[in-house]
Amino acid sequence: MKSAAGYLLPIVAAALLLSAGCSHEISVTRVGSRDRLGYGSVSTGNGLNQNTANLLANLLLSDQYEENPEGLLLQLQKLFRNEPRPEHLAAMADVALNLGLRFASDPDRAVGYHLAAALYSHTYLQLLDRPGEQPYSEERVGVMRIYNAATGEVFLFLRQRNLLHHKGYRLTTAGGQRVTFQAPEFRLPLSPESYSDFLLCADYQPENLTHVSRRFGLGAPLICRVKPHLDEVRFTDNQTLPATLILQFKPGEENRREVTGQLAFFDSRNCDEVQLGRNRIPLEQDFSTPLAYMAHDPLPxxxxxxxxxxxxxxxxxxxxxxxxxxxxxxxxxxxxxxxxxxxxxxxxxxxxxxxxxxxxxxxxxxxxxxxxxxxxxxxxxxxxxxxxxxxxxxxxxxxxxxxxxxxxxxxxxxxxxxxxxxxxxxNRLVEPLLGDNYREMLASLTAEQRDFVTRMMDFxxxxxxxxxxxxxxxxxxxxMANSAIGRIGASLIELPQSLVQRGEGVIGNLMRHGWLQPDNSKFQTGIDNxxxxxxxxxxxxxxxxxxxxxxxxxxxxxxxxxxxxxxxxxxxxxxxxxxxxxxxxxxxxxxxxxxxxxxxxxxxxxxxxxxxQYPDIQVATPELPEELGEGAAEHAN
The missing domain is CATH 3.40.50.1820 (Alpha/Beta hydrolase fold, catalytic domain)
Structure with missing residues (x-):
């Protein structure tokens, strides 16, 4: 007779054979502190967010993401037409953005995907977004980030092709929509001709700033380089101004595959939000990067x-x-x-x-x-x-x-x-600095020089x-002014010609009339003061x-x-x-x-x-909520 073990052995072997093609059992792996910080991240390993990855897996389309990207996008568009759910449109935008990034080495191909991502995310925010019903939706925040990234990529393509200021050109999205661009809209503090270039803030990383002045919102922040020597205002060398770029779309009335696109440049300092559909959405703002860019070149x-x-x-x-x-x-x-x-x-x-x-x-x-x-x-x-x-x-x-x-x-x-x-x-300075005979001294100057001295000392x-x-x-x-370095520095300073120009300047004139000794002028530099x-x-x-x-x-x-x-x-x-x-x-x-x-x-x-101190300026003073109570306030301090 066979033992119990003898009967069980073939059954166990068969079970092992049957399970050989199945996935591993569900389990967990303990992670370290660094990986713990990534908990809740919206992105998966291939760049897609988790909701998009879930959708592709549920529709058995994950392989298409790698093998047939063009066909995948068309299938997702068909899915959305049959079932126009917000999450489907969000997935389309996510897939299009990441495919555009995959084909970055081929800009003409990549821009079709990025334009599609911008169009899909714009449509989501314009028509399907419900911030009042879902104010903490991770999906809508993710769509905003997709829109911002896609808008920046489209901007870089148009800038490279010298199309930022043009109108009437047409691009086709990877989903087949034909986008005809209108003339750009400039809501900037200076005329468009006042700027020499527009740069994407995302292309630059500020260094050595103790504070990062940015705000999350919609759009691609820009560095606006101002042309030198403008008549309107005196700017410093390499002056820049902050702006935010919005890429707007309007569908055609008769043919939905025909779309109108327009770039809109918003002044970040004077505009905080933009109207999109029924909602007003805060603008993405970056004040640090333009400022850091302005200071990155050495002065002359x-x-x-x-x-x-x-x-x-x-x-x-x-x-x-x-x-x-x-x-x-x-x-x-x-x-x-x-x-x-x-x-x-x-x-x-x-x-x-x-x-x-x-x-x-x-x-x-x-x-x-x-x-x-x-x-x-x-x-x-x-x-x-x-x-x-x-x-x-x-x-x-x-x-x-x-x-x-x-x-x-x-x-x-x-x-x-x-x-x-x-x-x-x-008159607390004129007589003590020029002496009791200051009137005679001033009389020895020209009228222009006399006015100059008077304005400088009797202000x-x-x-x-x-x-x-x-x-x-x-x-x-x-x-420090009395140190050896200070004295050497003072001796090396060349005072401006309006003060010491030989025979014509104030000090030169006073020297010529004997009111000053030649070496007195060396004791009125900034260091001497x-x-x-x-x-x-x-x-x-x-x-x-x-x-x-x-x-x-x-x-x-x-x-x-x-x-x-x-x-x-x-x-x-x-x-x-x-x-x-x-x-x-x-x-x-x-x-x-x-x-x-x-x-x-x-x-x-x-x-x-x-x-x-000015009643006409309404600036609120932060107050502790009453619900916290005095004890809670003391604990918070």
């Missing part, structure tokens, strides 16, 4: 040359705007310090413009000057540029309400320039400056600020934050501190405190405070 002159040769670098000097002038935004004028230029503010601008209230109500300007110039001379240039802008607005009849609420932010030497704009000199406060922020400002000087014993610096300290203008101090301390005292390595606390400041913040920082994240956060607070 280095920091040292800019300081030592004011005349040679004069084209870099003056008032700059980082965006076209807007009547409904308050100017924030940023004034850099020693051996610097307007780009020193990029970190701050990048962070501040991410705040929607600041972006809506402020416009950022920069004033650039050679820090080798005497402080009073540079301050005069700043004053004249701002006054010229005020006169221009008045002459053209444009509104000045917001202009008259101007905020100045000065770093280091720039703070010395800035504070003169809220001072009335009232009045500008009425439209309503708040000033001082960052690491040497109000009482810095011993930072000497704690410098007469100009000491006299400025005696002039009060215009009443009613609040001012703030942000001070660096290399060793510890929040502690009055110490130094930022260049300027000691005793020199930066002002008794009458509305607020004072000491951050742990070197002298470049204007780039410190906590200092920038303080600037944000001050600018919001400035807005709240």
């Amino acid at each position: 002159f280095g920091y040292l040359e800019y300081m030592l040769n004011p005349d040679k670098t004069v084209r870099m000097q003056g008032l700059y705007m980082f965006e076209p002038y807007s009547d409904d935004r308050i100017p924030v004028v940023l004034v850099h310090g020693l051996m610097s230029n307007a780009r020193t503010w990029m970190q701050m601008i990048n962070t501040l413009q991410n705040d929607p209230d600041l972006r809506k109500h402020y416009q950022f300007w920069g004033f650039s000057y050679s820090s080798g110039n005497p402080v009073l001379y540079s301050a005069q240039l700043l004053r004249e540029d701002l006054q010229a802008e005020a006169d221009r607005l008045q002459a053209t009849g444009r509104p000045v309400k917001m202009f008259n609420r101007m905020v100045l932010i000065g770093h280091s030497m720039g703070g010395l320039l800035s504070k003169t704009l809220i001072m009335n000199a009232e 009045k406060a500008l009425p439209f400056v309503q708040r000033v922020v001082f960052i690491a400002v040497p109000h009482r000087g810095s011993e 930072l000497d704690p014993n410098n007469r100009t610096l000491q006299l400025l300290e005696t002039i009060p600020f215009r009443p009613g203008v609040p001012y703030h101090s942000v001070i660096g301390n290399q060793k510890e934050a929040g502690i009055p005292g110490g130094s930022d390595g260049i300027v000691p606390y005793a020199s930066s501190h002002l008794d009458g400041a509305v607020s004072e913040l000491v951050v742990k920082s070197d002298h470049s405190a204007q780039q410190n994240p906590l200092a920038i956060r303080e600037i944000r607070r001050i600018l919001l405070e400035h807005l709240r």
